[in-house]
Amino acid sequence: MSQLAAFIEEKKTLKATRQQDPILSMTHVVYGYPSVQESLDWMERLMREGVDFIEVQFPFSDPVADGPSIVAACHKALEQTLDVDTCLSQLGELAKKYADSRIVLMSYLNPMYRFGLEKLAQRAAEENIQGLILPDLPIEQAATYQAACKQNDIDPVWLVTPVTPPARLEMLASQASGFLYCVARSGVTGHSSHESKVKSTSLDDYLAHIKQHASAPMGVGFGLRERAQIEQLIGKADIAILGSALLDAYNQGGQDAGIKLINDLFN
Amino acid sequence: MQSENGFYGQYGGSYIPEILFSSQQQILNAFEEAKNDPEFLAELNKQWQQFSGRPTPLTFCANLTEHFGGAQIYLKREDLNHSGAHKMNNVIGQGLLVKRMGKKRVIAETGAGQHGIATALVAARLGLECTIYMGAKDIERQYPNVFWMKQLGATVVPVTTGAQTLRDALDEALRDWSSSHEDSHYLIGTSCGCAPFPEMVAFFQSVIGNEVREQSVAQFGQFPDRLYACVGGGSNACGLFLPFLEDKDVKMVGVEAGGKGLELGEHSIRLSHNLGQPGIAQGFATMFLQDKAGQLQETHSIAAGLDYVGVSPIIAHLTEIGRIDMTYAMDDDVIDACTMLLKKEGIIPALESSHALAGAFKDAPNLPKDCNIVINLSGRGDKDIFNVAKAVQDETFPQFLTDYLAAYPTSHSDQQEQNA
Numbered sequence: 001m002s003q004l005a006a007f008i009e010e011k012k013t014l015k016a017t018r019q020q021d022p023i024l025s026m027t028h029v030v031y032g033y034p035s036v037q038e039s040l041d042w043m044e045r046l047m048r049e050g051v052d053f054i055e056v057q058f059p060f061s062d063p064v065a066d067g068p069s070i071v072a073a074c075h076k077a078l079e080q081t082l083d084v085d086t087c088l089s090q091l092g093e094l095a096k097k098y099a100d101s102r103i104v105l106m107s108y109l110n111p112m113y114r115f116g117l118e119k120l121a122q123r124a125a126e127e128n129i130q131g132l133i134l135p136d137l138p139i140e141q142a143a144t145y146q147a148a149c150k151q152n153d154i155d156p157v158w159l160v161t162p163v164t165p166p167a168r169l170e171m172l173a174s175q176a177s178g179f180l181y182c183v184a185r186s187g188v189t190g191h192s193s194h195e196s197k198v199k200s201t202s203l204d205d206y207l208a209h210i211k212q213h214a215s216a217p218m219g220v221g222f223g224l225r226e227r228a229q230i231e232q233l234i235g236k237a238d239i240a241i242l243g244s245a246l247l248d249a250y251n252q253g254g255q256d257a258g259i260k261l262i263n264d265l266f267n
Numbered sequence: 268m269q270s271e272n273g274f275y276g277q278y279g280g281s282y283i284p285e286i287l288f289s290s291q292q293q294i295l296n297a298f299e300e301a302k303n304d305p306e307f308l309a310e311l312n313k314q315w316q317q318f319s320g321r322p323t324p325l326t327f328c329a330n331l332t333e334h335f336g337g338a339q340i341y342l343k344r345e346d347l348n349h350s351g352a353h354k355m356n357n358v359i360g361q362g363l364l365v366k367r368m369g370k371k372r373v374i375a376e377t378g379a380g381q382h383g384i385a386t387a388l389v390a391a392r393l394g395l396e397c398t399i400y401m402g403a404k405d406i407e408r409q410y411p412n413v414f415w416m417k418q419l420g421a422t423v424v425p426v427t428t429g430a431q432t433l434r435d436a437l438d439e440a441l442r443d444w445s446s447s448h449e450d451s452h453y454l455i456g457t458s459c460g461c462a463p464f465p466e467m468v469a470f471f472q473s474v475i476g477n478e479v480r481e482q483s484v485a486q487f488g489q490f491p492d493r494l495y496a497c498v499g500g501g502s503n504a505c506g507l508f509l510p511f512l513e514d515k516d517v518k519m520v521g522v523e524a525g526g527k528g529l530e531l532g533e534h535s536i537r538l539s540h541n542l543g544q545p546g547i548a549q550g551f552a553t554m555f556l557q558d559k560a561g562q563l564q565e566t567h568s569i570a571a572g573l574d575y576v577g578v579s580p581i582i583a584h585l586t587e588i589g590r591i592d593m594t595y596a597m598d599d600d601v602i603d604a605c606t607m608l609l610k611k612e613g614i615i616p617a618l619e620s621s622h623a624l625a626g627a628f629k630d631a632p633n634l635p636k637d638c639n640i641v642i643n644l645s646g647r648g649d650k651d652i653f654n655v656a657k658a659v660q661d662e663t664f665p666q667f668l669t670d671y672l673a674a675y676p677t678s679h680s681d682q683q684e685q686n687a
Contacts, residue, residue, distance in 0.1 A: 060562065064442060064549065065284040075428060084560070110555075165288075
């Protein structure tokens with residue numbers, strides 16, 4: 001079992017013994033937004049408050065899978081010069097200090113490709129960042145990256161969606177390690193003008209189908225904003241991923257508003 | 268040009284969010300079928316002919332040839348397409364494909380607005396809903412095109428993220444497609460993006476080069492010695508060049524936008540002088556203008572249609588293997604070339620196409636008299652009236668604008684009065 005999958009199992013068992021809901025929280029932070037220090041402070045606060053995971057997005061100029069909230073934060077962050085290696089070192093400090101939580105790094109392919117995917121896997125492992133998410137790297141083009149992750153004992157996190165064809169979904173589910181990122185709906189992250197009009201299959205059926213084929217834990221993200229949505233996931237998924245909603249709360253009321261949202265949703 | 272699984276050497280491929288996988292596969296299959304279906308090809312030819320006015324002529328330029336005293340100069344007149352540019356070849360092809368796939372809506376990005384207008388024209392003709400993404404800054408610079416898109420029934424969405432230009436419009440179109448893929452087709456305007464778009468757009472544009480093959484033999488008894496095309500995204504260059512790929516004696520020259528200078532942000536030169544670097548973004552791998560950390564950078568050209576951060580993976584590959592020579596033209600040279608064509612031949616070229624002219628005019632005097640060159644005049648220049656007026660410092664134009672504005676009916680009642 002991978003380090004991440006083992007961590008998720010352990011946490012779920014712990015939650016069960018404490019009579020807590022058996023679903024882990026993953027909260028998203030844009031590195032460098034609104035400044036590097038403020039983003040690091042925010043990550044530290046989240047980890048201190050006991051979130052199970054933070055998903056740190058290293059900004060890219062053209063984040064095509066993201067909606068307006070995260071796009072704006074990435075562009076704001078890029079008004080400074082950001083460096084992947086420095087980011088990894090800073091995350092490594094946090095990972096050391098808060099050993100009860102885990103950090104996964106999310107970015108788009110180009111900044112990571114320029115940094116070097118093998119170097120990325122190696123450096124992430126050195127800093128105890130155990131999972132990597134690259135939404136625009138399809139598994140078909142990822143042989144070198146997969147090998148580098150395997151060699152460094154970290155997990156490449158693959159995404160599946162409600163419109164992924166069954167055969168492909170089964171292939172991705174079977175290849176997943178760490179956890180499988182199950183996109184809850186069509187579209188980009190958060191609220192946006194691009195809302196899908198098509199009613200897809202129910203979330204329950206979708207998650208049940210994935211579960212049949214996935215040996216790795218399942219995380220669900222995209223569009224989670226309300227407690228009822230998190231409750232609906234209990235027993236069907238392992239991690240609820242909170243991205244744009246948390247960023248919107250942070251933008252409106254700073255760290256405290258963000259923490260309040262997390263408490264409302266998870267506790 | 269056939270790709271290898273979507274790749275041309277190290278460029279191309281399909282790097283898109285997982286949500287778009289099914290739609291991308293659907294286009295891949297639909298295009299594979301359509302390009303081998305005689306009925307589809309017959310309909311395509313009919314629409315090219317009856318709606319866009321193909322074939323476009325190959326025009327000999329006697330005055331320019333005499334002026335330079337070197338190569339025999341011919342223009343491939345893509346400016347004579349309906350909508351005034353080669354963009355029409357592609358939107359007609361993809362529009363028919365959309366009907367074939369049974370989708371009801373098209374999404375497109377546009378920089379200067381030429382592809383936006385072409386898409387809106389075809390959408391109107393085929394009865395498709397149409398949404399055009401355009402950078403807010405481009406909308407300011409190119410409002411007349413926006414006006415026509417709206418009149419044609421398209422929804423024009425200003426993109427206010429990033430630099431608010433073509434690159435941001437493309438990102439936003441991809442975001443729309445991520446949520447609307449089940450009923451919408453992303454009608455990309457150039458031979459960029461994820462597979463099969465580069466190959467598909469090049470296929471539809473290859474009508475340009477295929478016509479030149481026949482016309483050159485008919486008009487001067489052989490294939491051209493040299494071909495010139497401007498390179499923004501690369502679709503008109505692919506269209507002229509690819510049909511001659513196997514004819515090794517035909518030399519190909521691509522001309523990029525040198526803009527105001529060679530500093531990052533001042534130009535759109537991706538393929539020469541080590542200014543661009545390999546990267547993977549906006550769905551595909553190619554040479555991008557980017558910083559060391561892999562962040563895509565701003566670009567500039569006097570011709571909005573060349574003002575793009577990436578380039579067709581097909582052109583990137585053919586440049587890398589030495590099949591195409593790349594050069595660039597500065598904004599000032601472009602205006603000079605444009606003016607020269609106006610004065611010598613009575614043709615108004617688009618500023619994009621004027622880059623190809625500038626590149627060819629530099630070489631023409633040094634080429635032998637038995638050398639035949641064909642320059643792709645990818646579009647006409649009427650759309651550039653404001654920019655060219657400013658560049659040649661026309662003295663009367665500002666007064667015209669002031670007077671026009673003074674007489675412009677600004678309220679509803681004025682309009683009613685005028686209509687009465």
